[in-house]
Each structure stands twice: as C-alpha cells, then as structure tokens.
Amino acid sequence: MPTIVIDGKEYEVPQGENILEACLGLGLDLPYFCWHPAMGSIGSCRQCAIIQYQNPEDERGKLVMGCMTPVQDGARFSITNEAASSFREFIIESLMVNHPHDCPVCAEGGECHLQDMTVMAGHRDRRYRGLKKTHRNQYLGPLIHHEMNRCITCYRCVRFYKDYAGGSDLSAMASHDHVYFGRHEDGKLESPFSGNLVEVCPTGVFTDKHLVNDYTRKWDLQSAPSICPGCSVGCNTSPGERYGKLKRVHNRYNPDINGYFLCDKGRFGATYVNSEKRIPAVGRRSKDGLFDAIDSSQALTAIAKGLSTSKVIGIGSPRASIETNFALQNLVGQQNFCTGISETETALVSACIEAIKESGAKIPSPREIERCDAILILGEDVTNTATRIALSLRQAVRNEAYNMAEGLQLQSWQDAATRNLAQDERSPLFLASPHATQLDDIAEGIFNLSPSNIAHLGYSVASLIEGKRDDAVTKTDANDYGNIAEALLKAERPLIISGTGVTDTSVVKAASSIASALVAKGKETYLSLIYQEANTLGITLLDQGQGPSLSNIFEQGENNNIQTLIIVENDLYRRAAKHKVDKLLQAADQVIVLDIMDNETCTQADIVIPASSFAECEGTLINFEGRAQRHFPVFESKHPCRPSWEWITEIGKISSNKNMLEWQCFDDINKACSESSSTLTGINEVAPDRKYRVGGRKIPRQPHRYSGRTAMIANLSVHEPKQTDDTETPLGFTMEGHSGDRPGELIPFVWAPGWNSNHSVHKLQTGSERELKGGRSVVKIESKNLIQSKQQVKSVSQNNDQDHFIAVAMYKFFGTGELSSQSPGIIELCESESIELAIEAADKLGVSNGDGVTAHGVNGTVELEVKINDSLISNCVGIIQGMPGAANINPGEGLSLTRSENWVRRSEIISSDQLGSKNV
C-alpha cells in the first residue's frame, strides 16, 4: 500500500485509488460533485481541487483535481492549503450563480449534497447580483419530479442514466448556461433504474414525486433497515415513515448486493403499505360480502377450536417471511403445510436447487456478477424478474473495457478515458429468449427461440465445451454455439444465468450442464438462478418437498377432506386456475385468510385477519443466492395489523400447540426455525437479536434532529406520549440511543456530521472494498445443505401441433408484482392484461392490437386482449404473469386460439362511456 502525505501527516492508502477516494476513505473531508464511487471520475466539476507538491522542498505546489490524480507512494498533498480551499470556495460560488436561494422549499433540503459541500467549502456570501437563468421543468412520469433550476451541471445524472444504466431517453441538452438535463419531450423516464437519479443527483433536480407530494424532511423520517420484498434479489433498503405513512424508500448500502442502486420497483413499489385496500380489522364476511369487524380474541379462539377438531390445511407463501411460514408449518404440521407455489413453479425451483447442488458452480452475488467476463443467459428475462441484476450485467460487460484500459495503465476510475477507449467493445454476453429483452443492446449474440429450443441450445453448448460434437445441430447453429462455448471457455469467470422465469425445467437443466462442463474444465464458473418472489427459495427450503402440493390440496378439497383452510399472505387466484380455487374455497368449511391487502382470496374467506406489511414487522427472507436477510419494522402501523407469525403463534398457544407455547417473541420463532433443519441453520445469525445493545443503548430509528414529537399529535393531545418500547428488536422508536458504528444490518439511515445526504455512507465505510466499519453478517445457505424436493411433477402436456401455440410466461417490471403494482404512481404504469402475439400469429387469426382472442387450454377458456409483439417467435404466445387471467394458463401448455367475435375494444368502451355521460 502506498504511503502518502496529506497536510504533513502520513497515511497508507489502497493502491490504484485516486486521491479524492483515498481522502474520503481516510475520513478526511474533501468536497466533490461529479465523482461517484460506482461511476468513477471525469474531473469536470473542479470541486475536489487539492494541492500536490513535487517533493518535500516544494512549498508552492500545484493545484490538481483530487478525483483525477492517482495516489503514488511518497506523494504529498494539502487539502487545507489556502490556494486550494479558496479555489474550492470559488467553484461553489460559481455553481451557485444560477442556483436558487430557496432551500426551505426544495425537496432535497436537509439531505442535499450541494448544501453539505457549500458549507464544507466555506462559501457563505453570494456576490452575484444578476438575473438567474431559469428553465421549464418537464413531466417525467408519475415517479420522478423535475426541477431544472436547481442544476449545477455536474453531469452525474446522464452519466448514471446513459453510461451506467444503459438508458437512452435522458440527455444533456444545449450549451453554456442553457444546459438542460431532461428528455426530448415530456414523458415517463423509461429506464427501470430511473429512480436512482433521486440519489445520484447532488441537488434537488430529480426528486421522489411521491415524497414531494406528501413531504417530510429526512431528519423527520423514521427509518429501519429493510429488505426489498419486490423480487428474489433482496436489495437492502431504508424505508422512511412519518405520521404512520411510508413516505419513501432509499437505497441502503450493501456492497455485495445493491451497492448504491435500486430498481424503480423497489424504490417506488412499497407505498401500497399506505393503501386503502389494507385489511382494516379482523373481520368476518357476511353473506352479502360485506366486512364486519369482529373481536380478534374471539376470532382466534374460534380458529384454535377448529384446529383441534377438524382436518386443517395451511397454505403459506413465497412472499411471506421464513418465520411466518415456519409458524404456519408448526401450527398445522408438516404434512398439512403447502408452500402455495404452483406445481409448475415448484418443479422449476427444485430443478434450480438440483442444478446448484450438482453443477459445482458458485452462486454469485450481484457484486460477483459484475466481475464475470463472459455471460450466457438462458431464457430468464432478467430486467423484468431480477431487475437489479440487469444493472450488474451492464457493468459486467464492461470488463473488456477495463482490460483494454489496464493495457494502457489506465485506472478503472478513469471513466471518460475508459469509455472513449473501449467505444462499443464489450465482454461477451449471449442471450436466448422467446422474445426481445431489455438487455439485447449489450448482447453479442441473441437467440430468439422457444423454451424447448433454448434448452437444446444449452445442451449443445455444454457438449461443445466438453469437446463433443452435436450432430443434430445445423451448420450455422454449430457456428453460433461454437462461439458461445469458445467465449465461455476463454473467460476467466464465465457466468450462466437462468431461472424459473422461462418455466421450462429443461432450460434450467441445460444451464446446469453448461456450468458442470465448465467446472470440469477447471473454470471458476458462476451459475445464477433467478426465482420469482422474495422468499421463493426460502419457503422451498423450509418445506423440503415434504408437504402436499397445491394440486394435492385441490384434490383433498374435492374429496371434502378439508374442514379448515388457513391461507397466509397468498392470493391463490394468482397461483392456479380460477375454477380450481373457487372449488377449494367452497369445499372447506372454514376459510381463514391472513393478508396485507384485500384480494380475491380474501373475498372468499370466512375470517380475514390483517397482517403487517414488510415495513411493519420483522422477518427473514432468503434471496436467489441463498442469502438470508432480515427486515425490521420501520414503524407501528395505525391499522390493527400484526405480523402473521404473531397471529399464528397466538392461535397455536390457544390450541396448546407444544412447540409454540414457548415462543415469546420473534427471536424465539427464528431460533426454533434455525434449529429445525440443517438447511436453515444460521438464520438466527442474520442480524443481532433483540437483546443487542451498544454501551447499553439501542439503535434509534429517528435522526437526532427528529422534530415535532409533541406537535405531531397536538390535534389529539398536547402531551407528548411515551415512545413505544420496541421489545422485539435491537432498534428503538426513538431518537435516543447509539448511532456510532453499527453492524450493517442495523443501519436504519445514513448520516454523519457535515454529511446529511446519502453520501455520508463514506463515513461508514472502510478499506478498498468499501466494507462497512461496523461489520455485517453474511449468512448464505451452503449448497451442500440444500435439500432437494422429492416432489415428482407431471410435465404439462404440450400440444405442439400446427394449430397450437406454446404459452410462454412474460414478466412486466410494473404489473407482475402483486403488491408493488398497487403502489400509487406504479398503478398507472402497469400494463393491462393481454396476450402477446407475433405478427404472423395475429395475421393468421385475423386480429390486431386491441382485439380479443379466446385461448382454449387445459383449464378451459380465457378471453384476452391482443398485443402484437413482433419480437416473439411465431409459435409462441406471451402470457403476462401476475394478472387475473394468466393463472388460468399454464406456461408451457399448448393453447388453441380463436378470434373473440364479441370483444369490445377498450377504446370503444371509453368512447361509449363518454357518449353515455353526454346523454345524461
């Protein structure tokens, strides 16, 4: 490690860093704007100026940009030198020439990097008295608010949006003091990563629209460390609350997973928590479908009574925590506990687990994905199913650029130079999918194939890697496949990505065989398999294939074998065909549903119990890597909801369930779960338990400046109530406590003296890998402990004759997620339910966009609106997952389609509505 001198003091700093990074890493304050830890340097804002001396004799030194100056052994610098500090102050003053002076009405105020840097640079008095340049703001969609006057032209937004995230609809326009960052015209920003602009922009140009419309300053937000429930990636988040409402979600730094960035579903898709559709109370459905609140203890007693006298089935959920599912499993017994995942999906998850066990490949974290240098994606539509990973893949293909730069002894943080040098050179990424995907722009080879042909491609590549020739392959294919095999073999860290999304187990198996072949060749091979929900892997590991499958439950229902059915956080109508679910719910004598929001399953329930959302309760989720992570309650809900695990435990206690009698708190359930099987051992070490204290103090959820604790409820009482004691977690619903170094999983929000924005995270980091100073626990389930499900699932019958189309699953970033799609803002972005057809297919049926088709499959018929997707292969039709009709079609099944003659086009419905209202 080089030793450098800063202001007369010697420091050891990591090799290869620039002096700005090094200073920040040492905890020294040096202001900056255009540099970003993940995006490197361009040296454009001139804010990080610092003096560099030639040698110990040199007293004058020269001004250099910290972010552009590599550290070198023996180099001497000064931050405090008057020439440097007055230069920095002048830079801020210049940036401020056009900046408004109205921080109090700006949505960035209180967490603004520009405010922090202005104070740090010592600029106090504005000498400029002229007119300020003003701009028109753009409408950028329902998620992001635009206030262009606040721009200081650091160019970070476009560097993130275009260079880092591959977006194309945001640009720097015009020149000199007209420079404008926006779109060509008003309209929603298209990138699924657009929300990061809120954190990337150091000023208030891009802010969270939901927060702006119902505003609270950062210092007034109560936060807790949380995990995004949006998909199986498990990004770390920091949701903020005030007045009982979830106001916003910010990134929570985890160097392995999300780093500094989230996807828009994670950032904007959590406000469903405030929805009016939350279940208001424990209630009973009356005959006319209305909801009558009932006394909860009576309800629980009644349920407990039913448990001892009747046959009970419990259906858990891949979107609920391990603890909730574990509690339910204990309540009803393993033989009566069903994961609630569809048959097809269960088979796919089992295939994935088998692939991990068999292939011997490593499962990469997103950070490790960024280091892979040749990638093959088989079928999984990563941008829509595991969005954050798509961003990591965009960085992975830049490894070629870094290699080229290294050849010229250029550091990887030399961003502009590296991009200029590499132009369009990328590390190879190949992808096979039945339709176009949002990663096509960075792919070297794209193979548009049906799921079974994707599997075929995979197997051929595997045999080529093994050195065998597949005679069934045509010459051109053999060439293409040869290129893939060669690229994977040439790479230092080849990565294969697949998952349950393409809904064909043979694709997963093919991915596994490629990985095995590479491992056999001695390659450091990575295999990444994506699941569809936040805890899909977790619940599968909990169940271990022991419980009944969903179709077994349907059978039991048909045979009238179920008296009591307890369904936890699972809308069955999204899992299986309507007629089957209808029958099951009617057959059971008593249906009890615990859920967060009202849904179709709730409407069929006898008793509905309100469950806490992820933001109101503690829980453990297992992500796609097998990494267990804990989310903590951010706030106490105004609703009478409680964590599902708590409700279930209470029922268990009333019915004197032996295991559950001893469970007094979350930690007890978690510990019991950890001890229940070798697979889940260690999930009690995911985060410190409720007794954890630092110097006898808890970790506060509120910043020390949290204001208005009395005023907040002054309309009800002028006395400040005692803050609720949190007996379940090491955190407190308070501003008092320990806020120094904490373990990473207990950091509710970031703040450091002088650093109010999220950039304060520097102060919590250490070392060249930017680990967290307070440490963090990494609990990953080891592949050798994975237990394979024994479930044998019949494969769906495929009608591959001419008149049939193969149904392929499609995923929509906004729309497929059950809960996220009910968040304000996202609601209006969700696509309507449709069936996607290739042009040839549409022509054959004589339909066009907006017409209706009737799909005839094994579950009867479904009418769907046509959407033409000219990238789809012609014998496949796309069924968008997570929509009401989609559950009636099994991905992979053969569908026959007919034109719906009586279909009313949406546009016609609207115009006739208008007609109707005019007549009135």
Place this chain on the structure above:
Amino acid sequence: MNNSVNSLSTEELSAIDEELEHAPYRSAVAIDALKIVQSHRGWVSDSSIKEIANYLEMSSEELDSIATFYNLIFRRPVGENVILFCDSVSCWIRGCAKLEKHINKTLGITRGQTTEDDKFTLVPVPCLGACDKAPVMMVGDSLHENLTEESINRILEDAAVKGKER
C-alpha cells in the same frame, strides 16, 4: 428500419443516405442529417428530430442533445434571413455592442428573436473568422465586413427586398 413511418422527403433521405455511405455507423452522420433537413425546411422541428433519430437508429434525446448544442441548428422557426452577428472580442473592441443595439432598434428584435414579418432572425456568433475586418456579420450566406450603422441599414433593406438568400 421501417421507412414508411418516416416523413422525411425523398430528397432529404437520399442526401442523408449519401452521407451514410462514408460513415462507420449511422449515428455518425447526425450533424449532417440535421443540416440537410434544416437546409430543406429552414429549421428542425420536434417531429423532424424524431424522424431523423429514427432513421439513424438513435434516441430522440441523443439527437436532440446534439441539435441543441449547436446554435446554428435552429430548433425554432427562423425568419427568411438569419443574421449571424459576431460579438467576440475583435468585433467588441471595434464597437459591435453599439451596432447590435442599432439592429435591435431598427428591426425591433433582440438576440434569438424573429421579426414579426418573419424577415429576420438575430443570432449572436462568437467569431466569423474575419477579425481583420471587424465588426462583421452574416446575413443569409453572405459575409458583411467593416460594419457601420449605415452599411447595416443598406444590407438589411436589400435583404428584406431580396427575400431568402440561397
């Protein structure tokens, strides 16, 4: 690329195609394409941006960032004659500020504006490469040197009569 949605004229398209023949990739001709369309239409509208971008397989934002960077690509309609008035240092030393005021008064427009009769648009430029003959300006395609208030009056009158210079 589907050309049917593209309403660029055949002349414009063939001129762009000609440029494309020498270009390593399509977006490389962005500036030329903007100039071609501007020469046919006088300015580049929002919809032209979309059409050109579509034709060059770029996003509208990427093309617009180029179009708006250059102040000689007009993103708003301009008058029949565009006055490119130099305000850089040589012309400034030789009194262009006063002459600009004179133009403002005579035509009733300031920088970036167009006269009501759509005859003139005034655009400042930093140097026309004729510093030895400062102050200078261009009207349409012709350069006018050693400007005085009188010569400006004459030039503007002539131009107003002649109409658009080609």
